[in-house]
Amino acid sequence: MSDADPGRAPLGRDDVVHVAHLARLELSDEEVELFTAQLRTVLDHAADVAALDLSHLEPSSHPIALQNVMRADEPRPSLERDEVLGAAPAVEDHRFRVPRIGGEAP
Amino acid sequence: MTDRSDSERDAEWEMVVGLEVHCELATATKLFCGCRNAFGDEPNVNICPVCLGLPGALPVLNEQAVELAMRIGAALHCEIRPSVFARKNYFYPDQAKDYQISQYDLPLNADGWLELPDGTRIGVTRAHMEEDTGKLSHVGASGRINAAEHALVDYNRSGVPLVEIVSEPDMRSAAQARAYASELRGILVATGASDGRMEEGSMRVDANVSVRPAGSDRFGTRCEVKNLNSLRSLGRAIEFEAARQIGVIEGGGTVEQQTRHWDESAGRTEPLRSKEEANDYRYFPEPDLVPLAPDPAWQERVHAGLGPMPADRRAALSEALGGSPSTAETDQIRAVVDLGLDGLIAAAVDAGAPVALALARAANEVAAGGEAALDLDPAAFSELLALEAGGRLSATQSKAVLGALLERGGGDPAALAAEMGFEALGADTLGAVLDQVIGENADAWARFVDGDDKVQGFFTGQVMKATSGKANGREVAAELHRRRQAASAT
Incomplete structure (x- = not known):
């Protein structure tokens, strides 16, 4: 799911700002310039691969040809609650305390 | 709003409804780890490195969850297909790892249908597997989400196996949407995949609602309504939302694509935020899991085992x-x-x-x-x-x-x-009581024998009174009629 589609417009500054926002990264203008150039190089390389005729190959989402790896539905011990909560920045009522949230889950 | 009647308005507009139903699977453990899948436990007792997304933790798929998901697919006449898990990326504290493992372009079950009791068929687009999120409690003066000051998170539910069943936008009324949800719940319970309890969140329904002029074949802009915790809420929320959208359009406005929250006590939907583009989730195949492609023999066993x-x-x-x-x-x-x-x-x-x-x-x-x-x-x-x-x-x-x-x-x-004192009176006791009651009410008895059926109730009442209600009404009636016949015959 890369931007390797050869017909697509090259990665621009706005794309980087948008992706940085989605990743909650605060970038300076200089950084946006830097990463736009760097990411464009990466995508150019992906475009080289996309330009090859790979019609004789099956798409693959995993390097190892494995499927159906499963485990039995048997409970295993969970972590000690106090130990986990002890590592959290804020705790209230045995739960993780987080800042106010603007909306509901996506 | 206009002063026309509801029925006039109903004739001019058609609502279009599609439902997304999340069903928690009745497994012993979570989807990708061995933590217990249990409702109502103390907060944060069923958590581990996998469901907390700690570095280095590796998810491993729960076989029973796949079995139950396939049962749902089979019961909904879906095609069971090779599928791939994907990461859905977003920042929200209901997931500790900042992504949810779901299925995206390759769901396990697709292209099915559900038939309502009245024979209407509703298309089922897909029924895919994913993990549930943690439970957030919003803390604030009013308790309302938008006014909350902070939130508390319990990750017991994080990683619980879910199947999300997405219908086609085939429903045209709130009643039909309720019928679909109700029938689907029955099917989920029948497969053994879920207990179907909406009030405990085992089954959660979101409604996609839009309206269009009657006779149009184009879809209007839809809003997704969340927080529907009962069939009743589902029906009310859909009615409200369709009327709201009609009001917006008739007032010269345009409906904005939104996620809206149903406020049960206020009886209305409220906007949560503008819906992000689907590709903002930056789905990509989950590198820690391999594809899932249940073999034909397993699929056959699932089909054969459906009750x-x-x-x-x-x-x-x-x-x-x-x-x-x-x-x-x-x-x-x-x-x-x-x-x-x-x-x-x-x-x-x-x-x-x-x-x-x-x-x-x-x-x-x-x-x-x-x-x-x-x-x-x-x-x-x-x-x-x-x-x-x-x-x-x-x-x-x-x-x-x-x-x-x-x-x-x-x-x-x-x-x-x-x-409870309901033992049947012995025939002797009933006979003795009747003897006494008839003896004390000779005139009434004569009328009954003469064919006045209205008096029967009087005698039954007297017998009940004398036996403190222990007599069986049917036996008293039978005995009264037997005695009347005997009396008339003499």
Whole structure:
């Protein structure tokens, strides 16, 4: 799911700002310039691969040809609650305390 | 808003509804780790490195969750396909790892359908597997999400296996949406995949609602309505949302694509935020999991193992009643199948109880027992109906004993009846009481013998009074008629 589609417009500054926002990264203008150039190089390389005729190959989402790896539905011990909560920045009522949230889950 | 009547407005507009139903699977453990899948535990006791997304933790797929997801797909006539898990990336504290493992372009089940009790078929686009999120409690002055000051997170639910069932936008009314959700719930329970409890969140429904001018074949802009915790909320929210959108359009505005929150007490939907583009989730194949492609033999076992679905069970009850149930019986049949009480009826009928009686008691008195209804012992129910059908308990007494059985969570019907003072009077006692009552009311008795049936109630009442209600009304009536015939013959 890369931007390797050869017909697509090259990665621009706005794309980087948008992706940085989605990743909650605060970038300076200089950084946006830097990463736009760097990411464009990466995508150019992906475009080289996309330009090859790979019609004789099956798409693959995993390097190892494995499927159906499963485990039995048997409970295993969970972590000690106090130990986990002890590592959290804020705790209230045995739960993780987080800042106010603007909306509901996506 | 306009001053035209609702019916005029309804004739001009058509609502289009599609539902997304999240169903928690009834497994012992979570989807990708061995933490217990349990509702109602103390907060954060069922958490581990995998469901907390700690560095280095590796998810491993739960085989039973796949089995249950396939059952759902099979019951909804879906094609079961090779599938791939994907990461859905977003920042929200209901997931500790900042992504949810779901299925995206390659879902396990696709292209199915569900038939409503009235025969309408609703398309099922897909039924894919994903993990549930943690539970957030918003803390603030008003308790409302938008006004919350902070939130508390319990990750017990994070990673619990879900199947999300996405319908086609095939529904055209709130009633149809309710019927779909209700039928789907019955199917989910019948497959053993879920307990179907909406109030506990085992089954959660989101509604995509849009409106369009009647006769149009283009879809309007849709809003997704969340926080529908009961079938009633679902119906009310859809009605409200469709009316709201019609109001916006008739007022010259345009409907904005939004996620809206149903406020049950206020009876309205409120915007949460503008819906992000789907590709903002930056889905990509989950590198820690391999593709899931259940082999044909497994699929066949799943299909072969499916028990009767609600539609089959309704048909069976209808047939047991002789094939043409009355409207009232049809309603009773739907109710008992919805509640999963048809097994009780089958047990009682096998034990010799009349079908109509078993259906009526199950649909009314047992159904009124709520949760306790599902724990009612079929043998006790059968025995009680045998007592009633055999005339040893009157209808009123039988209902009272049934109430006690439900309240106490079991017991021996005959013993309970005795304890409640419902033991049938011996024939001798009833005879003696009747002798006395007739003797004291000679005039009334003469009228009865002459054919005045109105007096029968009077005598029954006197007998009940004399026996403190222990006499069986049907037996008293039979005895009164037997004595009248004997008296007339002399």
